[in-house]
Amino acid sequence: MEDEPPVRLAPLEDSHVSRYLSLSADPVLIDTMGWKPFDPDDAERFLRYVENITVPYLMGGRTVALSIVSTADGTPIGYLSLKGVREGGTGAEIGLAIMDKDYRGRGLGTIALRQAAEYAFDELELSVLVLTVFPGNEPAIRSYEKVGFKKAELLKEAFEMPDETFADMWVMELSRDDFVNAKARAGSSANSN
Numbered sequence: 435m436e437d438e439p440p441v442r443l444a445p446l447e448d449s450h451v452s453r454y455l456s457l458s459a460d461p462v463l464i465d466t467m468g469w470k471p472f473d474p475d476d477a478e479r480f481l482r483y484v485e486n487i488t489v490p491y492l493m494g495g496r497t498v499a500l501s502i503v504s505t506a507d508g509t510p511i512g513y514l515s516l517k518g519v520r521e522g523g524t525g526a527e528i529g530l531a532i533m534d535k536d537y538r539g540r541g542l543g544t545i546a547l548r549q550a551a552e553y554a555f556d557e558l559e560l561s562v563l564v565l566t567v568f569p570g571n572e573p574a575i576r577s578y579e580k581v582g583f584k585k586a587e588l589l590k591e592a593f594e595m596p597d598e599t600f601a602d603m604w605v606m607e608l609s610r611d612d613f614v615n616a617k618a619r620a621g622s623s624a625n626s627n
């Protein structure tokens with residue numbers, strides 16, 4: 435029998451959102467997500483982040499809002515959203531954050547991203563995924579490159595920060611082929627360990 439993965443994707447529930455609001459003042463999240471921490475009654479503003487599309491050609495589609503849940507203890511540890519999904523469309527934008535710092539740096543975000551890519555390519559039949567990331571967010575860029583994402587374009591001063599300055603963002607793209615190739619590479623390096 436195959437081992438159970440350490441995280442699974444599940445629908446984003448109100449109780450998860452409450453937990454994420456309470457974790458949102460973590461300095462790493464303030465830096466990497468470019469948000470002002472959320473008050474307990476700020477669920478609506480948080481959901482706007484979960485649904486926020488930065489790549490213009492995907493605007494207007496629906497959002498699939500998911501939670502990343504730790505399999506071992508059932509804890510919702512972060513969110514992952516697929517945005518700009520539309521009938522007959524070929525692409526979507528991904529947003530994610532491991533909100534609970536105790537679960538970062540353990541490979542779980544990378545695994546959740548692979549699960550989301552499989553869902554997007556196999557179930558939603560998309561052919562490309564995009565995401566945006568601040569150039570200084572090296573752990574995230576490293577994680578995305580492991581999944582097969584490639585830097586496509588640097589958007590200058592594209593994201594308005596809480597202090598009203600504007601930050602650059604990398605657009606990164608993942609095609610179905612790049613995903614399959616990266617998975618094969620990850621599999622062969624795991625086998626050679």
Ligand SMILES: CC(C)(COP(=O)(O)OP(=O)(O)OC[C@H]1O[C@@H](n2cnc3c(N)ncnc32)[C@H](O)[C@@H]1OP(=O)(O)O)[C@@H](O)C(=O)NCCC(=O)NCCS
Binds near residue numbers: 533541543568
């Ligand atoms: C980005 C994020 C989803 C990645 O998930 P994760 O489970 O923590 O990632 P991983 O444990 O797989 O680590 C990713 C890689 O970054 C590397 N890394 C960690 N710190 C690093 C640093 N300062 N510089 C470069 N690489 C770093 C890790 O070593 C790992 O690579 P490796 O497996 O080759 O060793 C998660 O860290 C997170 O949610 N961070 C806060 C919010 C955020 O940045 N969201 C994304 C916004 S675009």
